[in-house]
Amino acid sequence: MTRTMYEKIWDANLVHEPEAGSPLLFVDRHLMHEVTSPQAFEGLRLQNRKVRNVHSILGTIDHCVPTKDRFNIVDVIAKKQVETMTANCEENEINLYGMDSNQNGVIHIVVPEHGFVHPGMVVCCGDSHTATHGAFGALAFGIGTSEVEHVMATQTLQQKKAKTMLVKVEGKLPAFSTAKDIALAIIAKTGTAGGTGYVMEFAGNTITDLTMEGRMTLCNMAIEAGARAGLVAPDQVTFDYLEGKEFAPKGDHWPAAVEYWKSLRSDEGAEFDAVIELKAEDIAPQVSWGTSPEQVISVTGVVPAPSDFTNEVKSQACASALKYMALDAGQKITDIHIDVVFIGSCTNGRIEDFRAAAELLKGKKVADGVQAFAVPGSFPVKEQAEKEGLDKIFIDAGWEWRDPGCSMCLAMNGDELKDGQRSASTSNRNFEGRQGKGGRTHLVSPAMAAAASVAGHFVDIRDWK
Numbered sequence: 333m334t335r336t337m338y339e340k341i342w343d344a345n346l347v348h349e350p351e352a353g354s355p356l357l358f359v360d361r362h363l364m365h366e367v368t369s370p371q372a373f374e375g376l377r378l379q380n381r382k383v384r385n386v387h388s389i390l391g392t393i394d395h396c397v398p399t400k401d402r403f404n405i406v407d408v409i410a411k412k413q414v415e416t417m418t419a420n421c422e423e424n425e426i427n428l429y430g431m432d433s434n435q436n437g438v439i440h441i442v443v444p445e446h447g448f449v450h451p452g453m454v455v456c457c458g459d460s461h462t463a464t465h466g467a468f469g470a471l472a473f474g475i476g477t478s479e480v481e482h483v484m485a486t487q488t489l490q491q492k493k494a495k496t497m498l499v500k501v502e503g504k505l506p507a508f509s510t511a512k513d514i515a516l517a518i519i520a521k522t523g524t525a526g527g528t529g530y531v532m533e534f535a536g537n538t539i540t541d542l543t544m545e546g547r548m549t550l551c552n553m554a555i556e557a558g559a560r561a562g563l564v565a566p567d568q569v570t571f572d573y574l575e576g577k578e579f580a581p582k583g584d585h586w587p588a589a590v591e592y593w594k595s596l597r598s599d600e601g602a603e604f605d606a607v608i609e610l611k612a613e614d615i616a617p618q619v620s621w622g623t624s625p626e627q628v629i630s631v632t633g634v635v636p637a638p639s640d641f642t643n644e645v646k647s648q649a650c651a652s653a654l655k656y657m658a659l660d661a662g663q664k665i666t667d668i669h670i671d672v673v674f675i676g677s678c679t680n681g682r683i684e685d686f687r688a689a690a691e692l693l694k695g696k697k698v699a700d701g702v703q704a705f706a707v708p709g710s711f712p713v714k715e716q717a718e719k720e721g722l723d724k725i726f727i728d729a730g731w732e733w734r735d736p737g738c739s740m741c742l743a744m745n746g747d748e749l750k751d752g753q754r755s756a757s758t759s760n761r762n763f764e765g766r767q768g769k770g771g772r773t774h775l776v777s778p779a780m781a782a783a784a785s786v787a788g789h790f791v792d793i794r795d796w797k
């Protein structure tokens with residue numbers, strides 16, 4: 333019988349399938365950060381239980397870290413979370429890239445840098461963007477704090493079997509369109525609930541043409557389409573990325589691992605519960621205009637009107653988004669002016685994101701009144717960028733070049749929008765208040781963010797000089 337990649341990984345990790353209730357999956361890797369782990373450790377302690385396999389865990393501190401003067405955490409709760417995470421990892425001998433580590437950064441950026449996740453693994457983390465690691469052909473789930481405790485104690489996770497969706501993208505992307513634009517275009521098509529109950533497998537030659545960084549950006553946003561997880565079949569691009577990394581299989585284990593990984597791809601003719609198709613040629617640079625990632629349109633478009641939606645719920649959502657975002661129906665996307673620009677996050681905080689932005693910023697200056705923040709996803713990204721002189725390009729253009737962290741992706745660490753400010757942001761969520769109370773977020777790719785910082789408004793980078 334033919335099987336999809338999801339089914340293969342599922343079968344290989346299935347521990348127990350009860351008559352009633354959810355099946356139990358073996359968890360290969362458990363990723364951790366300071367926000368969702370403290371109560372889980374506390375729960376273990378109260379029950380006098382131990383962490384079952386500390387070697388399966390890798391942690392960072394990322395959400396609460398200031399990106400300037402990083403040791404000076406002003407918020408009392410944030411400070412406590414950081415201290416608790418540090419103490420818990422020390423006590424349990426967990427590998428933590430903590431505050432003073434030169435490998436520190438956003439968990440979903442740091443983990444791949446060390447080759448910690450391999451194809452075929454089941455991975456979890458108390459964080460919704462765990463989906464990122466599906467880029468390696470691993471089944472990666474965001475889980476809640478009580479599940480974090482369960483995984484720590486048992487190395488297993490209760491999971492209902494998901495339905496499978498094939499998202500096929502074929503063709504050559506237009507100039508300046510990126511993995512971020514593919515992700516946004518998919519969400520525009522499926523809606524934020526379209527993936528509910530599904531694991532999405534991204535396939536087609538547009539996807540296989542993406543770098544690992546691009547695949548990570550894409551899988552990162554599967555969760556914003558409502559999916560349980562995203563997957564890309566492992567191929568030579570994946571193997572080349574992993575080879576030689578700290579936690580990658582070594583010696584004789586390497587060829588054996590690659591052989592197994594190659595067997596994971598969905599079989600020819602495997603059946604999916606749903607299939608959607610996109611043509612890469614149709615994917616222009618995208619800009620979100622609303623307060624949900626599905627409220628997104630090409631840079632060439634205009635802000636829609638509630639009457640453009642036949643669905644009553646979507647029509648009302650449009651009306652309330654326009655109000656919150658202070659936009660008018662019919663307004664050209666390129667006429668939207670911005671106050672703040674943010675390049676970073678686990679969606680777009682990787683080296684190629686800074687390269688793409690720097691390419692557009694060379695010899696340019698940010699527009700009057702615009703504040704722009706470049707926040708590398710990790711210290712290794714920062715170091716690499718500096719080696720290439722990218723920091724200079726940003727700084728010369730009037731950008732702030734910061735230390736890594738989740739930063740302005742969510743307002744938890746001092747980096748945030750002020751009430752009423754409008755941002756061009758490379759992050760993944762544009763919910764009301766996400767980047768600060770009253771803040772208005774437009775999701776874009778790094779290149780689009782860079783160009784907006786110079787122009788002061790969105791521009792179609794394809795004909796921008």
Ligand SMILES: CC(C)[C@H](C(=O)O)[C@@H](O)C(=O)O
Nearest residue numbers: 367368395458459460461742
């Ligand atoms: C803080 C954490 C639980 C949260 C998540 O689960 O995604 C955060 O990372 C986010 O992006 O909103």
Ligand code: SF4
Nearest residue numbers: 461677678738741742
């Ligand atoms: S960068 Fe943003 S999306 Fe990613 S883990 Fe941090 S807060 Fe969540």
